Amino acid sequence: xxxxxxxxxxxxxxxxxxxxxxxxxxxxxxxKVNAAFASATGPFVxxxxxxxPGTTFPWIxxxxxxxxxxxxxxxxxxxxxxxxxxxxxVKGDYSNPxxxxxxxxxxxxxxxxxxxxGLGNIAGVGVAVAIGGPGATFWMIAAGLLGMxxxxxxxxxxxxxxxxYANGTVSxxxxxxxxxGFKERGLFGGKFLAVLFSIFCILGALGGGNMFQANQAHAAxxxxxxxxxxxxxxVIFAIIVFAVIVGGVKSIARVTEKVVPFMGVLxxxxxxxxxxVNYDKSAGPLxxxxxxxxxx
Amino acid sequence: MSSKLIIxxxxxxxxxxAIEFASKLSNQIGDCELVVVYVIEWSPFSFQTNxxxxxxxxxxxxxxxxxxxxxxxxxxxxxxxxxxNARGIVRHGNVADALNLIAKExxxxxxxxxxxxxxxxxxxxxxxxxxxxxxxxxxxxxxI
Numbered sequence: 001x002x003x004x005x006x007x008x009x010x011x012x013x014x015x016x017x018x019x020x021x022x023x024x025x026x027x028x029x030x031x032k033v034n035a036a037f038a039s040a041t042g043p044f045v046x047x048x049x050x051x052x053p054g055t056t057f058p059w060i061x062x063x064x065x066x067x068x069x070x071x072x073x074x075x076x077x078x079x080x081x082x083x084x085x086x087x088x089x090v091k092g093d094y095s096n097p098x099x100x101x102x103x104x105x106x107x108x109x110x111x112x113x114x115x116x117x118g119l120g121n122i123a124g125v126g127v128a129v130a131i132g133g134p135g136a137t138f139w140m141i142a143a144g145l146l147g148m149x150x151x152x153x154x155x156x157x158x159x160x161x162x163x164x165y166a167n168g169t170v171s172x173x174x175x176x177x178x179x180x181g182f183k184e185r186g187l188f189g190g191k192f193l194a195v196l197f198s199i200f201c202i203l204g205a206l207g208g209g210n211m212f213q214a215n216q217a218h219a220a221x222x223x224x225x226x227x228x229x230x231x232x233x234x235v236i237f238a239i240i241v242f243a244v245i246v247g248g249v250k251s252i253a254r255v256t257e258k259v260v261p262f263m264g265v266l267x268x269x270x271x272x273x274x275x276x277v278n279y280d281k282s283a284g285p286l287x288x289x290x291x292x293x294x295x296x
Numbered sequence: 297m298s299s300k301l302i303i304x305x306x307x308x309x310x311x312x313x314a315i316e317f318a319s320k321l322s323n324q325i326g327d328c329e330l331v332v333v334y335v336i337e338w339s340p341f342s343f344q345t346n347x348x349x350x351x352x353x354x355x356x357x358x359x360x361x362x363x364x365x366x367x368x369x370x371x372x373x374x375x376x377x378x379x380x381n382a383r384g385i386v387r388h389g390n391v392a393d394a395l396n397l398i399a400k401e402x403x404x405x406x407x408x409x410x411x412x413x414x415x416x417x418x419x420x421x422x423x424x425x426x427x428x429x430x431x432x433x434x435x436x437x438x439x440i
Contacts, residue, residue: 092340097397101356101388103349104340111349168354 030230041207068146071153079148112155113264122267123216157181210241298327300402304395304409304429305334307367313440314410315371321408322380330382332371333398334363338388360386391425396433407437 049058072079088094089105128136154174161180162172175194182190218233303318305311315332322328336359344352368384375382387394399407412424430437 095340097389097394098387100340100394101336101338101352101359103344103352106341107344107349110343111346114343115346168357169351170353171350 033231033234037211044203064150065143065146068143068150071149072146075149075152077149078152079145123212210237213237298329299325300329300331300404302331302333302395302399302402302404302407303371304391304407305332305367305371306410306412307334307363308410310410311371314408315375317438317440318408319375319378319380321406328381330375330380331398331402331404332368332375332382332384333395334367334384334386335391335394336360336363336386336388337391339390356388359388392428392432395429399433399435404435406435407433408440409437410440 048060051058052062090109092104092106095104125137125140128140132139157177158172158174161177162170163176164170174197178197179190179194182188182193214234214237215230217237218230221233222228301318301321303314305314318330322330348355363386364384368386372382372384385398387398389397395407395409398404407429409426409429412426426439430439
């Protein structure tokens with residue numbers, strides 16, 4: 001009851017705030033919010049995307065590609081060698097019938113994908129092509145193929161160092177495998193890196209998880225309805241997210257998480273339709289890529 | 297040589313018909329063991345949330361304990377009280393597949409199940425568990 005009252009209070013105060021923002025000020029309100037976040041995140045963003053001196057190539061891209069290449073070589077091209085094995089695993093060829101009722105390989109994959117597909121694979125690709133041109137697709141495919149080894153490493157470590165609690169539940173992730181793995185090898189700083197990862201996760205959820213998603217959703221909605229102030233979409237999203245996380249409206253979260261696999265199918269289907277419709281231009285990106293052009 | 301019969305139960309009162317038939321058959325055979333099986337419907341291809349995955353192992357144990365205590369054990373106790381050699385198994389999975397698999401593992405002679413009168417659209421399209429069992433089973437199936 002208390003929670004409900006709080007919820008109503010917060011929502012009503014939000015609407016009061018919105019009411020105070022007059023129509024003439026709406027553009028400036030959006031711009032103000034944008035400016036406030038830009039100044040707060042600016043130094044961090046410019047550090048992450050800082051280019052190598054004398055180039056426009058960001059160091060973070062090299063870091064990710066070097067890591068992915070290292071994992072690919074270290075594990076002997078695991079992403080290609082065990083591709084059939086991966087399919088057989090998901091099909092359940094290696095499942096013990098006595099383990100029926102536990103999380104299946106397919107379920108683990110579907111849940112992992114539902115948290116991954118979206119920001120990078122859908123919105124990110126669109127942004128990359130818009131900025132870098134069609135040649136960017138080549139580099140995304142190349143980085144993606146190498147990135148499979150990174151994902152393999154991440155998931156394997158996640159399972160290897162997961163926590164199994166007395167009541168039978170489990171939890172895992174980089175914060176556990178970083179701290180446990182460092183400790184196991186007698187290295188210092190694991191705890192610090194684990195905490196740093198957790199902080200970055202929270203910041204990432206704010207930027208990538210909320211701001212970017214709300215921004216993209218608003219762009220998609222205005223594409224259909226025409227221009228309207230961005231804070232309206234933002235506030236509606238905030239109320240829904242608040243209801244799910246704080247208010248405990250589990251049903252919304254359950255539905256969205258279960259819809260994601262179908263979104264994946266829809267996404268691939270839509271991409272195929274676009275490729276078929278534009279079949280005469282499909283080979284374009286591969287013929288047009290140039291390393292220099294795409295990197296800068 | 298001793299015989300082994302599998303009885304598939306689903307916790308409904310109409311299970312009694314299958315149990316009665318199996319008891320009668322067991323008495324006629326003499327040296328016979330009855331294996332009471334309850335299958336918790338579960339698909340490895342359903343979608344789960346992260347939270348559900350994290351708790352799955354615990355939930356599975358709870359479901360198994362609940363099915364054993366509420367459905368299988370009372371039937372086994374009743375059979376034992378009637379002087380019949382009986383034990384129970386609880387397994388997750390597709391009902392038809394799981395019964396068939398247990399029958400193979402146990403090297404059973406026959407599966408006994410009761411008829412279901414479920415007439416949902418799903419049943420009409422994919423067939424009932426009993427119909428699937430009859431089609432897939434590698435040993436004789438008696439449907440009561």
